[in-house]
Amino acid sequence: MGNQSSRNTNQEYNQYPQDPSFVLRPFLYLGGASVNQDPNLVNYYGITHILNLAYEITPNMHLYRNRNIQYKHIRADDALNYNIRNHFEEAFEMIDDARRTNGKILVHCAMGISRSATIVIAYLINRYDMSLNEAFDFVKSRRSIVA
Numbered sequence: 028m029g030n031q032s033s034r035n036t037n038q039e040y041n042q043y044p045q046d047p048s049f050v051l052r053p054f055l056y057l058g059g060a061s062v063n064q065d066p067n068l069v070n071y072y073g074i075t076h077i078l079n080l081a082y083e084i085t086p087n088m089h090l091y092r093n094r095n096i097q098y099k100h101i102r103a104d105d106a107l108n109y110n111i112r113n114h115f116e117e118a119f120e121m122i123d124d125a126r127r128t129n130g131k132i133l134v135h136c137a138m139g140i141s142r143s144a145t146i147v148i149a150y151l152i153n154r155y156d157m158s159l160n161e162a163f164d165f166v167k168s169r170r171s172i173v174a
């Protein structure tokens with residue numbers, strides 16, 4: 028009976044092998060918009076907060092209305108000249124809220140490569156006193172597509 032239970036758990040996990048990536052256990056995930064679009068995936072990972080940094084990804088609020096999920100959409104453009112620093116404090120407050128309430132937050136943009144990764148890296152620098160290189164390497168070790 029124990030084998031069947033563990034086999035079912037492994038099958039469930041294998042449905043979602045790549046997205047999102049765990050950055051800080053137990054509360055911080057980094058991913059792409061595909062997670063935001065799939066309420067089953069949000070439930071599977073126990074996500075309680077979603078921070079959407081993709082200007083071009085419209086929030087699907089109807090997916091989360093009755094699920095008690097905190098949702099924030101920061102319309103960050105995916106352009107070299109875009110100053111994402113303008114959103115650091117607002118994003119950090121959302122991440123801190125998830126941590127303070129023992130929640131789990133998904134920070135995402137379209138692909139989970141640059142905008143959301145930048146916010147997570149800046150958060151690690153600001154809240155965990157990491158250097159830029161340490162924070163980048165740390166996040167890259169958990170989500171290899173970060174650039």
